[in-house]
Structure formats: structure tokens, C-alpha cells
Amino acid sequence: MKKVPFYSFLVTKTSLALAEVIYIMVITTFIYQKTESALIASMFPLFQAIANLVAGLLSPLIYIKFPFSKLFMSLPGFRAILLTLLLIGFEAIITHIYVLLIHVLIISFVGGLEKPILCSLIPKIVLKDDLVKANGSISVTSQSAQIAGYSFTGLSVLKFGHYPTLFFNIVLVWIAVLCIFITSKYIIENDEKVTENQSRWELMKEGWIFLWKNSTLRMVTLMDVIEGVAGSIWIGAITLVYVKEALNQGEQWWGFINASYYIGSIIGGLLTLLLAKLIQKHLIVSMAVGSLLFSLFTLIYGLTSIPILALLLCVAMGPAYQIRDVAQQTAFQINIESQHLPKVYASQGILLSLVTGFSIFLMGFISDMIGVRAVYILGSILIFISAVLSLSLIQVGKRKSFDGDLNL
Incomplete structure (x- = not known):
């Protein structure tokens, strides 16, 4: 480094x-x-x-x-x-x-x-x-x-x-x-050149084309989209309803829940640094394990009525999320040339922003119509689906000879 x-x-x-x-x-x-x-x-x-x-x-x-x-x-x-x-x-x-x-x-x-x-x-x-x-x-x-x-x-x-x-x-x-x-x-330039016959529309589509044609980027983005929908279960309004209806606690527990999750995220980041070499060698396994644990903790969190257990689960979710997230980011970065990354990230950002906007409405609707516990159960299912999808990258890696990068 x-x-x-x-x-x-x-x-x-x-x-x-x-x-x-x-x-x-x-x-x-x-x-x-x-x-x-x-x-x-x-x-x-x-x-x-x-x-x-x-x-x-x-x-x-x-x-x-x-x-x-x-x-x-x-x-x-x-x-x-x-x-x-x-x-x-x-x-x-x-x-x-x-x-x-x-x-x-x-x-x-x-x-x-x-x-x-x-x-x-x-x-x-x-x-x-x-x-x-x-x-x-x-x-x-x-x-x-x-x-x-x-x-x-x-x-x-x-x-x-x-x-x-x-x-x-x-x-x-x-x-x-x-x-x-x-x-x-310290940046070494490696900028992309534009061919003379490229129209503005073609340039605007390039990021999307990279996301679609590269099977690894496509799968990681699909996982991010699914997790983006699931991520809406953590918006403030849903958490507040959960604290009141599922835990039967006052609004101060809303702050306790948020603080616990942030503490877990920091612990997870430090754990990621400690296990960096292991995660680097086993990116796909790290994604899958992180997502599976995150899914399990989210499910238990949605079903429990014990406030202290909810706090402990929030702390436990931090390392699971961080390991999964860092592994996904790394897999994304190593499977496309660096000069293409800005427009690919821009395209992915548009997609995730649209999904997040829709999912906030969806989760709010489910919470009102069915109940707040259903929101967390759905979230855990979506995260589990993402974990299963991550395993398909093993076959992608074998077909594309990414073994040297993904170390499957």
C-alpha cells in the first residue's frame, strides 16, 4: 500500500x-x-x-x-x-x-x-x-x-x-x-479515449453496458439492489415503530438501537482489518457468510421482544454487514479497469437511489398493513437471497478464470 x-x-x-x-x-x-x-x-x-x-x-x-x-x-x-x-x-x-x-x-x-x-x-x-x-x-x-x-x-x-x-x-x-x-x-493517469463516432447517448449508456455485460459486476449489482431494498428496514420511522410495537419501549430506545448498530459497524470494520488477508483470499465466501449471518440476526431481531437482545443483535449485525460489504466492494473494484469505474459507479448509484426510494415506500406500506415484524422478516429473506446469489459468483469466476483475483 x-x-x-x-x-x-x-x-x-x-x-x-x-x-x-x-x-x-x-x-x-x-x-x-x-x-x-x-x-x-x-x-x-x-x-x-x-x-x-x-x-x-x-x-x-x-x-x-x-x-x-x-x-x-x-x-x-x-x-x-x-x-x-x-x-x-x-x-x-x-x-x-x-x-x-x-x-x-x-x-x-x-x-x-x-x-x-x-x-x-x-x-x-x-x-x-x-x-x-x-x-x-x-x-x-x-x-x-x-x-x-x-x-x-x-x-x-x-x-x-x-x-x-x-x-x-x-x-x-x-x-x-x-x-x-x-x-x-500520486495518481497515474489511465484515461479512456473517445472514438470519433461515439454519440452522447452511447457515452451515457456505457456505464450501464459495463454493468450488464460483465457477469461479476451484474451479479454484485443485483445483490446490492436486493440489499438496498432490505436496507430500508433501518430507516428511522420503521425503527421507531419497532421500538414501540415490538419492544414496547419509549423513544429513547430508538437512540439505543442506532448507537448499538454504529458500535457494531465500527467493531466490524476493525474485524475486517484484522481478517483482511483472509477475506482478500476468499471474497465470495466472505460475502456469503456475512450475508447469511446478517440475514439470521435480522430475522431474530424482527421476532424478538427482548430489548437487550435487540441491542446485542444490532452490535452483532455490524461485523456481518462490514465483512459482506467490504468483500463486495473489493470484488467490484477488481473486476473492471480503473478508468471505467467512475461511470460504472455513477450508473450503479442511479439504480440504487431509485431502488431505495421505492423500497422506503414499500417497507412503510408493509409496516402499516401487516405489521413491523413482517418488515424485518422480509428483509432477512432478501438478504438470504443475496447470500445465495453470491455463491453463483464461484461459477462465474471459474468460467472467466478470475481465480487469480477472487481466489475462490
Whole structure:
């Protein structure tokens, strides 16, 4: 592992993970306090989703025009400038909520272009044998940053106000930009060339074509889609209903459940680092075992009425999820050339965003019509199906001679 570029990128991802949580909480709470309207406050994540969708659709046209290193540096820098302008003009902008929402829309669009670029960097600065360790390290630090953000941002807003908290957010973003500048010095360009007869439509389709034609990417994406549907069982509203109806506890247990899951995720990330070499050698087995354990723990969680057992299960789910997730990310990264990753990640992101939006509605409907326990039972079944599908990658690997990469 190249230590300087990796650790500078690790700081980048950690800073951005914390900054993103602070940004979301500051803007959401501010809009709600200003308007006292949950509907208008909900327009913030809606605008973010729309901007990310448009960015995902247009990103191939942008990625093909500019070298990776320029996009890697310029997109976070441009977003940092937009956030700084938001801070400078905060007093003026806050008097016009819709101006704020439009500014948020632009920032979210740039962020939507930036995310696939950042996700694609790891294979460019890390050797294949170190991918699990690298992905695990980023997972641990990002999860820890998010926990800190959710834990302290609300308190900071109450004690210091929106403006100082947003200022800290800007500091974090500029730290990330500085680290990106350091990392960019170690990137070796391997950009894709455009043939003269390629139309814009063909360029926009390329990410989807890679996802469909590459059987490994197709299967991993299908697993991600299924798990994306299942992942909606953990949204706040469903968890709150579960706490009240299944555990017969007060709202404070909602926080206990979330904290337990985050603690488990951190433990899982550390376990992934400890077992990095073993997971790297047995990616498919790691996916399957992680998914099977996650499915089992989710099923028991949905059926239990014992609060302490529910907390312990949340902690246990963390390692299962992290091992599965890191193994899937690594399998995805090693089965496509790095120059194609940004547009493939962009296409996958569009698909997962659409699935997540639909599944949130689906799980809410099932919870209301059948009961909250049915939601977790369905989630466990979907995760189990994903585990079974992961085993089919063994045959894919044998047919495509991926043994050297997947070490089946």
C-alpha cells in the first residue's frame, strides 16, 4: 500500500463523511426552524436526490472530457467554494428559503459528480492485495466520523447556532481538498479515449453496458439492489415503530438501537482489518457468510421482544454487514479497469437511489398493513437471497478464470 496517498485520501474520506452529516443536519434543522414546515424541510433531501440523479445521468459526458486527476481535484474544490459562498452569504440567503434550496441543488449536483470519482480512486493508489484492508480502513473511519457527526451536531447547533457549526463544516471540506491535492500527485493517469463516432447517448449508456455485460459486476449489482431494498428496514420511522410495537419501549430506545448498530459497524470494520488477508483470499465466501449471518440476526431481531437482545443483535449485525460489504466492494473494484469505474459507479448509484426510494415506500406500506415484524422478516429473506446469489459468483469466476483475483 502506498502510504502517503492512501492516508491523505483516508483523511479526505473521513473529513467529507463528517462534513456531510453536519451539512445535512444544519440545513435541515435550519429550514425547519425557519419555516416550521416538515414539508419544506423535506424538500432538502428531495432536492439532493434529484440533483444526484441528474448528475449520475450526465456524469459520463463530463468524465470523458476531462482527465481523472483534474476532476478529482476540481470537483471537491468547486463544491468547497460553493459551500464557502453559502457561509459568506448565509445571512442574506436565509431570508429566502427557496434561494437556499436552489443553492443546495447546485451543491448536490456537484457532489453527485464527485462521489463516483472518489469511490473510484482506491484501485488507483492501492495494490489489489491490499484492497480489503484499504476498504476496511475507510469504512471504520467514515463510520466513526458519522457517529460523531450525528451525536454532536445537534448539540452544536443548539449551543453555538447554525452559522458557527456550518463554519466548522467548511473547515472540514477545505481540509479534504488539501488532502486531495496531496493524493493527486500520486495518481497515474489511465484515461479512456473517445472514438470519433461515439454519440452522447452511447457515452451515457456505457456505464450501464459495463454493468450488464460483465457477469461479476451484474451479479454484485443485483445483490446490492436486493440489499438496498432490505436496507430500508433501518430507516428511522420503521425503527421507531419497532421500538414501540415490538419492544414496547419509549423513544429513547430508538437512540439505543442506532448507537448499538454504529458500535457494531465500527467493531466490524476493525474485524475486517484484522481478517483482511483472509477475506482478500476468499471474497465470495466472505460475502456469503456475512450475508447469511446478517440475514439470521435480522430475522431474530424482527421476532424478538427482548430489548437487550435487540441491542446485542444490532452490535452483532455490524461485523456481518462490514465483512459482506467490504468483500463486495473489493470484488467490484477488481473486476473492471480503473478508468471505467467512475461511470460504472455513477450508473450503479442511479439504480440504487431509485431502488431505495421505492423500497422506503414499500417497507412503510408493509409496516402499516401487516405489521413491523413482517418488515424485518422480509428483509432477512432478501438478504438470504443475496447470500445465495453470491455463491453463483464461484461459477462465474471459474468460467472467466478470475481465480487469480477472487481466489475462490
